[in-house]
Amino acid sequence: MLQPCELSKNPRQMELRPHGTAEFPCGGYDTAVRQEEGGIAWHWHEEAEMLFVTEGMVQVCLPDCHWSLKTGEGAFINANVLHSLQAEGEGGRVRSAVFHIRLISGGSDTVFYRKYVSPLMEYSGIKGLRLSPEEEWQKSMLEEVRRTTALLEEREEGYEWEVRSSLSRFWSILYSNTRPKAAETQRQSIDAQRLRKMLELIWKEYSHPLGLEQIARAANIGQRECLRCFQRTIGVSPLQYLLRYRVSQAAALLRETDLPVAEIGIRCGFDDPSHFAQTFRKYFLLTPSAYRKGRV
Template identity: 35%
Template sequence: MKQITTEIIVDEDNQQLELFGTPMFPCKAYYSDVNKFVTGDISWHWHEEIEVILVESGSIHLYLDDSDFILNEGDAVFINSNVLHYIKSHKSDKCTLNTLVFNKSLIAGGVQSVFEQNFVNPIVQNKNLNTVIFYKYTTWGKEAKDYIHKAFVEFEESKFGYEMLVREYLSHMWYVMLKNIQDLNLNKKSINNLNSDRIKSMLSFIHKNYNKQITLNDISKSVNLSERECLRCFKSTLGISPIQYILKYRVSIAVKMLSESKDSITVISDTVGFDSPSYFSKIFKRFIGTTPSQYRKKSTF
């Protein structure tokens, strides 16, 4: 059955910590209401698996490490392996997504098979192809997104033999995508690959040290950049400054502690790296919309 998700759990490198299916059937389906995520968005993360998303209602703003897109109801997107991405709703009170995350082996078959070598690896191993958008107003885009929808429905219903149908529909989606991007220069070098590596390293440093009083200088030194270049790289890729990201990350950790522990707000404030409970409360309300004490009361019901 599909899984309703309201939070993305990542490790210190922002890699999503999740078992996507089983070794026998490496695929998982998610139904998500973006506005019901704790922070109101799906935070920056990445995973080895491939992800396809169909916007069921509303619209989303999808950010990658080198670009961003607006996707409306009925549009879909393919996100390649190991691509850093972030999603928030776009001008909508309700924004729901149907998502499938799967390992390439689901459609590639055995190692060094003709499917893997000729059709799957040319996409998955191409570091310059982060995403493919399936717009509903294009013939092939509609065809690809319809296959995603069919795969999601089969997974949701989980009737006898659904695994075969999910694999079949995702293979059809892959074929449509591959056939229609042949005119793209997939060997073109991207200047953003270096930025992506830098961002992943900086996020790793922040996640290891978020509870300390780290500065822009500390972050820039972790990747041997000047403060100015560090700031530019961060803002051009993630859209916010390193310091704003640190604050938001601290708040996300605090949210879990408020829900899962009985520690006092003062203790939580200190644990996640804030100088004072009053400043913690101010920043928490900025991101979550309520004070820490109000959030804790709500989460106990």
């Protein structure tokens, strides 16, 4: 069965709940959005999200727009975009899939990422999109949302292949109907190339000591431009992203392995166990040991 969306976030509104697993980063949810429960509070995550309303009415809120959705309508919310879900009238219910883009891109060095994903994901060109069944191409996207959540609910043998295929079709339709013009993305293209190199360094070397200078050097730019590049694209500093990535990898190991907590800290770049515990608690509001117990 699909689980309800239950938020755990840090003071910067970043959601800390992992979606899926490190090997298959996609989670499916079935959530009631009720006025008395406060809806789904403002938050953001590194993953993209697609949803549709199965009953009642729900308002999807982004910083610069609000969409009132009735049964059968849906929305796409891009990665790293602040958003919330509020009840309209008596409220409603939504089914959603939250997925990391690497599941369909195959990594940042592929044609899929460079040509189709990066122009839409890394920047604010498209923060989100209301999906109406009255628009033929959006109707097709809604069908993929329904298909994806059904696959995540049933989890039959081979469902991972089918989910990946459905997400790819969803993104292909999105790209075909919203892709920006080349002239509008020249600055973004430069940032995309730089960001890709810096993120690849972080993903590969996060378990080792890393500083701002090393991260900037990966893209052959200065430290100030490195800071600006991260702020322009994903809205956090390089070291904030590195810390968040280390903690998220530690959370995955706590859920999926029986490794000692201290060893997990070392594997994720924390030499001091007390520093690891303190940092983990800052993000998850639990110690690593309590987090592991809560996931059993």
